[in-house]
Amino acid sequence: MNAFLNFSKIAKGLSFLAATLMASSAAKVLLADPVKIWISSQQDKIYYDNMVRLYQQEVDADFQAEVQAFGFREMPDKLAIAFKTQTNTPDIVQLDEVFFGMYLQGEAPFVDLTDRVKAGDLMREFAGRVGGKGGGRPDMAQGGGTDVTALKPALADLCNWVAEQLN
16 A cells, blocks of 8 residues: 655654654554655665654664665656565655656645644644644644554554544
């Protein structure tokens, strides 16, 4: 199950755990497949790798993630190839909207579900489950929490919550 996320910025610290991992493919975590994270900055790769290690230390030692960094100008080509061939598609993508929009030169070929699954509602619900707060607009949100032990049960319920929103 792949999910494309169009968050212009991912919050730092535990917000990474709450926003990125919770909004990622929870089924990947439950099935023990590595979560594929593509980012558009080599500089941020160190940060993402550290957050994965922190998650493994604090919550789930068996969690696996593959973090790949591409240049922000290279990312649109990599995404186009992955989506067109359905090969090596990422679960989470952090990219620069401006360059991706210029690359597409028109409508984005992604299904807009913000009228049914609102990012602000998702973050409010799941940040609350990990002892924090969250919220935002329907298309962009952030949040975080301090109870990392509650993250695994929250992730386990993420697919059900999204399915309820889609129905």
